[in-house]
Structure formats: structure tokens, C-alpha cells
Amino acid sequence: MRTIALALVLLAAAEAAAQGFPADPVAEARAFLELFLAKDPRLADRFDAAMAKAFTPAQAAATADQLVAAGGNFAAFGAARVEEQGPYLVVITVGAYERLEFDFRVVFDGAGKVAGFFAQNPRLPTAAWLAPSYADAAKFTEEELTVDSGGWPLPATLALPKGTGPFPAVVLVHGSGPNDRDETIGPNKVFKDLAWGLASRGVAVLRYEKRTKVHALRLGPLVDDFGVREEVVEDALAALALLARDARIDAKRLTLLGHSLGAQLAPMIALDSARLGLPGPAALVLLAPPGRPMEDLVLEQSRYLASLEPKLTEERKGVLAELEKAVARVKELAKGAKYEAAELPLGIPAAYWLSLAGYDPVAAAKATGLPMLVLHGGRDYQVPAADAALWKSGVGSLKTATLRTFPALNHLFMAGTGTPSPAEYSVAGHVDPGVVKAIADFALKAGR
DSSP: OOOEEEEEEEEOOTSSSOOOOSSSSSHHHHHHHHHTTTTOOOGGGGBOOOHHHHHHHHHHHHHHHHHHHOOOSSEEEEEEEEEETTTTTEEEEEEESSOOOOOOOOOOTTOOOOEEEEEEEOOOOOOOOOTTTOOOOOGGEEEEEEESSSSSSEEEEEEESSSSOOOOEEEEOOOSOOTTTTEEEETTEHHHHHHHHHTTTOOEEEEEEOOHHSSHHHHHHGGGOOIIIIIIIIHHHHHHHHHTTTTTTEEEEEEEEETTHHHHHHHHHHHHHHTTTTOSSEEEEEEEEOOOOOHHHHHHHHHHHHHHHHSSSSSHHHHHHHHHHHHHHHHHHHHTOOOOOGSSSSGGGGGHTTTTOOOHHHHHHHOOOOEEEEEEETOOSSSOOOHHHHHHHHHOTTTEEEEEEEEETTTSSOOOOSSOOOGGGSSSOOHHHHOOOOOHHHHEEEEE
């Protein structure tokens, strides 16, 4: 494999006044890396003078994009270790992307400033994907298709059961981030598990690359007019229409399955299909659907991750305080306030946040009138129990709604133990067979 070594450093002069290394260098390095991955310009506040001159926030953002282009979507941090190298302290943290893992090296000088940063040693994830036990490749075939909502062609895969159709079918809608068609996270492939598991049970499944993955460069200049309809909704509508035109698929038995952000937006997709007179779903499957605004979840997740750190530094507290202010600004956008992307959570421009303003996924799901299967994981720190409770109170009394929580499962609907954390996403696993069965049973009944 070609070596990708991003030597993004200028080491500070050794005679810099020493005031001591960070008390918790691993936590400090993690906080820096989170800013880097979020392309947050505030990472420059942590640099020493030489590094600040050598590595601007714009260069850092471009480097973050390069790593995503090389390795796919970022998945999780892995193990970390600390080494002393002369007058410097180096923290080496594993960073797992979809297709590659890197060693992030954060170099601290004697004043506790970041004097160097590297992303080195690219390698394949520690475990390759293997078919789950509930998948039987002899029972289905796969073929390549293209989902195109009008000038945005997306490579797609249709898993089609063998036998006589037309078959009921499921369209898979990704979570946030530039996901591939398999929704690859580290060594795990949530959507490939689902596709193979459902197709083995007689349900066709269409999965496709996300627009933000395939057309990232084209989307760059459009970022100020980019919202969830451009990111998710339009392509999901095109995927439903593609299946509805396929004679091998029963157009009256289409199920829309969303995960995380995709689950949050699935009701919007269904309502838009009806409003626009387009082929729509006969049922919804919502995996880990948030019940609250996205900005509130971003803040809660950040607080949770901070709680996992051995000691919360004053600087880390400051980062959380800034995020709280950024979340408050999102609330003000709907009232006409104007803010630059850098002033908003994750550096996401105002247009995106406004595309979600006033949207209530629970109310929207209820308004569709469609049968729905709502599933949450009991170990999900990204969409926690508070969101499951909102869904229960909002649609739990409907005869058309089935709600279940799987206590041992995380956000990927994979089993785990102990305190939930991003690290477990780097451990190879499969979507729980009980989840696959529940979805298959539901989809086989859809439209009947």
C-alpha cells in the first residue's frame, strides 16, 4: 500500500519557556483531534507560534478532508500511548476511518502547546468484514444500479432474493456524514449486514452511496445553500422511484428504513413523496431515530464524551462552553439571526441548520399515517433513552406503531458491554440477528 504520511509540523524552538506538559496529555490530544476532525478553526489556539504559522485552520481543514478522501468517514479513536522525546511529549492515538487506520501523533512542547501534528502509518482496519451467520448468499444475488435524483448519480447495489417476484423491498437511508452504501464504520458494515440478512429472508434491499461522499467536491461551492433535502431527502426519493419502476419489485410494498439521521428524516421523505406525487413507502423502519433537534444531540454527545475523560481540563470545559454558545446560536437562526459557519456547531453553515428548523420527526412520523417499526439500542449514547422516550410518548399508543428497545445494543445495533464509547465501533461485529428478524418480519407484511 502506498504510504500516506502527512508531516504537518514545525517543531518549536527548544529554548521556549517550559511551563510543564499537560496534566492529562491523552485527554488534551483527544480534545485537539476532535477540533481537527470537526475542522474547527479554534484548534489554532492550541498551537505554539511556529506551528500556528506553518499550519493554518484552512490547511488543517484541507488535511482533514484529505484523510476522509483516503480513508473514508472517520469512525472512532482507538488506543493511545504517551512517549517523551527530548523536550517534547508525544501522544500517539489510533484514528480509525472506514477503510484505513492512522496513527495521530500530537506533539506537546514544554509550555503545553501543540508543536507538531502527524497522521502516519495508514493501514487496513484490524478486521475485514465477514458475512454474518444469518446471511445466506445462496438465497440472493446482487447487482449494481445507479440512483440519480437529477444530475447527482450515486452508485448503488440491489440485493435481490432468488425466486419468483415481485418482492417486497427496503430502501436504506444513511446516518450523518459522507457514508458509503454499506454504512461502513471501522470494520463494521451496518447496511451490508442488513441487506444480506433481509435478502436472505426474501426482502429486496437497495443501498447507495451518499451524495456527500460521491460528490463532495461539487458540493463545496454550494455549501451555503445545502440542507437535509440536498443531503438526504432527494436521493431517497429517487431510490424509491427507482425500485417502483422495477418489475421485479412490488411497488406497493416498499419500506423506507433510516438509521440515525436517516431515521430522523424518513418521515420527511415519506411526506415529501406524498406532497410531490412521487412513489412513496408503505411503511417506515426507524433505527435509532432522534426525537430532539440535532444541535441538542451534538451538545449532549459532547458532554457525554467529556464525561469519559479521566479529568476534565479547564480548556476542555471552555470548548464545551463554546459549543453551548454555538447551539444557542442555532436556536436564534430561525428568528432571523445571522451567523458564520465557524460560529455554529461543528462549523456547519446556517443553511443546513435552518433546513431542520421547526422539524419534529415524531410529529411528522405520526402525520404520515404509515405503519412504523421504531427500534432503539439500550447502550446508544448518540441517541439515548431520552429520545426513545419521546417516540414512545408520541407514537407509542398508535396501533400502527411498534416500538422496541434492545438493551444490550449500541448505536450500530451491535452488542457490547461496559460503558458505551466510540472505541467499540472499532471492534468488528454484526447487526444483531433479532433486529434483522424484526425488520424482515415487518417488511414482509408491509403493504398487505
